[in-house]
Amino acid sequence: MRKLLDALYDGAAWLAALFMIGVLLMVLLSIVSRLLHFHVPGTDAYAGYAMAGAGFLALAHTLKRNEHIRVTLILGKLRGKAKRALELWSLSAAVLLAGLFAFYSVRLAWQSHQFHDISTSNDATPLWIPQIMMAVGTAVLFIAFIDEWVLELRGQRHNNEGQETHHE
Structure with missing residues (x-):
């Protein structure tokens, strides 16, 4: 199961890189077309769709690599059962919020497909197409938070909170 989950997170990260x-x-x-005096409609919109896709698809991989920003002001002061309880509470809240985010993202893409929503720009892209990447990214993030919650519950979760990256 661990290999399958890691492959899911890595696959989403590779897809984010492609976006x-x-x-x-x-x-x-867009730059070349301006220099050569021709216009390709929709380049700004497609760049935005790709950027959104990249951002959402990279969320789970970033979480699993401990690269999300965490505020450890209180957590850093706790030890033992109190620290574990706060970690479980925080991860439970994250699972709930990520689950709601995934549910509503999937629902948005589905409704856009059902209602034949299109973008307001001149490319008239069906909106469910770029929204799919948000839905997939949030669903994978939800799975990653469940994974983290289960690992914490089993006492197998590794935190690198003392290994913060310092940039000079």
Whole structure:
């Protein structure tokens, strides 16, 4: 199961990287088209869709690599059962919020598909297409938070809170 979950997180991260390449391509296409005096409609919109896709798809991988920003002001002062209780409470809240975020993201994409919503820009993209990446990203984040919650419950979760990265 661990290999499957890690593959899911890594797959979402690779997809996020591809979307970042998509952002780059849209920006380059926009620049080149202006320099050569032709217009490609929708490049700004597609760059935005790709950026949103990259951001949402990278969430779970970032969480699992301990790269999310955590406020450990109180947590750093606690030890033993109190620290574990606060971790479980925090992860429970995160599971709930991520679950709600995933549910409503999936629902939004589904409703956009049902109602044939299209973007207001001149490209008239069906909105469910870019919204799918938000739905997938939030669903994978929800799974990652459940994973973290279960690991904490079993006492197998590794926190690198003392290994903060310092940039000079």
